[in-house]
Amino acid sequence: MLRGDITAAIRNAVMNELAEVGYGRLSIEAVARRAGVGKTAIYRRWSNKLEMVLEIVSAVAERSVPMPDTGSFAGDLQLLMFIVSKALQHQIASQIIPDLMAEAARNPKIAETLQRALRTHQQAVGEKIVGQAVERGELPAGTNADLAVDLMLGPLYWRLAVSRTPIDDDYLENLSTAVLGALREPRPAH
Amino acid sequence: MLRGDITAAIRNAVMNELAEVGYGRLSIEAVARRAGVGKTAIYRRWSNKLEMVLEIVSAVAERSVPMPDTGSFAGDLQLLMFIVSKALQHQIASQIIPDLMAEAARNPKIAETLQRALRTHQQAVGEKIVGQAVERGELPAGTNADLAVDLMLGPLYWRLAVSRTPIDDDYLENLSTAVLGALREPRPAH
DNA sequence: GAGCGCCGGAACGCAACCGTTGCGTCCTGG
DNA sequence: CCAGGACGCAACGGTTGCGTTCCGGCGCTC
Numbered sequence: 001m002l003r004g005d006i007t008a009a010i011r012n013a014v015m016n017e018l019a020e021v022g023y024g025r026l027s028i029e030a031v032a033r034r035a036g037v038g039k040t041a042i043y044r045r046w047s048n049k050l051e052m053v054l055e056i057v058s059a060v061a062e063r064s065v066p067m068p069d070t071g072s073f074a075g076d077l078q079l080l081m082f083i084v085s086k087a088l089q090h091q092i093a094s095q096i097i098p099d100l101m102a103e104a105a106r107n108p109k110i111a112e113t114l115q116r117a118l119r120t121h122q123q124a125v126g127e128k129i130v131g132q133a134v135e136r137g138e139l140p141a142g143t144n145a146d147l148a149v150d151l152m153l154g155p156l157y158w159r160l161a162v163s164r165t166p167i168d169d170d171y172l173e174n175l176s177t178a179v180l181g182a183l184r185e186p187r188p189a190h
Numbered sequence: 191m192l193r194g195d196i197t198a199a200i201r202n203a204v205m206n207e208l209a210e211v212g213y214g215r216l217s218i219e220a221v222a223r224r225a226g227v228g229k230t231a232i233y234r235r236w237s238n239k240l241e242m243v244l245e246i247v248s249a250v251a252e253r254s255v256p257m258p259d260t261g262s263f264a265g266d267l268q269l270l271m272f273i274v275s276k277a278l279q280h281q282i283a284s285q286i287i288p289d290l291m292a293e294a295a296r297n298p299k300i301a302e303t304l305q306r307a308l309r310t311h312q313q314a315v316g317e318k319i320v321g322q323a324v325e326r327g328e329l330p331a332g333t334n335a336d337l338a339v340d341l342m343l344g345p346l347y348w349r350l351a352v353s354r355t356p357i358d359d360d361y362l363e364n365l366s367t368a369v370l371g372a373l374r375e376p377r378p379a380h
Numbered sequence: 381g382a383g384c385g386c387c388g389g390a391a392c393g394c395a396a397c398c399g400t401t402g403c404g405t406c407c408t409g410g
Numbered sequence: 411c412c413a414g415g416a417c418g419c420a421a422c423g424g425t426t427g428c429g430t431t432c433c434g435g436c437g438c439t440c
Contacts, residue, residue, distance in 0.1 A: 001414095001415060001416065002416075003416070003417080006416085006417080036418095037417085037418080038417065038418045038419065038420095039418095039419095040416085040417075040418080040419090041416080041417065041418085044416075044417095
């Protein structure tokens, strides 16, 4: 019976409020104001702030990050980095994600939701790419997939969400070359 | 004239409150309660919440991260990663840093302070380590210091502050080996 | 031992937000 | 045409926090 356009307006308002003030300062009243909606309409849909935010955020997060499969590890890597960098450069995402990550450190429910919505998927993507590369002989058999994921996503996240230095195509190419070098068979010291 | 022990108690309380509830929810009243101090004592020292937090946090941040100089790039790298990983595993730091990073995305004053207190110093450390390595011939001459910093700190930050997966010595060694591989002269594709 | 300044504590007026309720309107299906 | 439900709006009492003010007490210094 709930009107869909209203629900959509609320979802939208929550995302924007989250980006602007963060979870800690998010208020139901501000969401209602922003959505042009009565508080009643919100409480009719969710029982409190936490539940509302979690439901909305995971709904958004679930439709993202496709699985690259270009036929070569170098290609997969470049594509993945391109996608992730685009996502992290998105105005709203780049505000919300670090905020919720920080919040997750003190709220187990947020942590769990984020884990399910982001980490798990990213890990699966990483493992698949690395697994394919190993099968093709592009990476050594013992390659640590966890380490690979950290190497692929860590620098991007650091750069875009933490130090917030702009990124260009050159940088992205250098980065993927470097990561490629990092994961290849270790060479003797000289 | 202000009593030093009281100032110290307030500083301490602010750090702990920041870790527990984050900047967004930090309240002067809670800080006073926690420090066992009247609000008056706080307002006598700082004029508002933002100024207080910035002054205290930068004071703490300024005394950290020594400059490694072990004589070899591999040694410097391992030492730096060890220090940073210890710092990021510190209970309070690992809560406060991501929180302020997220807050910095929407508050320019916080961003500026963090930039000065953390980024600038880290960048200097990275540049020095890379510069020394290039002089010794351990890294190619054109090595991009920015990229190197991202590769060194990004995965650690990602792992410890974002995905919050525990780290052991083995992982740290694998990571530094990988970063070493990433920064060496690029090899031809096969 | 008088005075000064910091101290904690209590209370102030003001604002924001919580979650709930009641009102009158609008839309829809029977 | 009518019942019912979702809507917005406004108001409720209660809580929390702001930044300020005033108080009495305590420990300096002169």
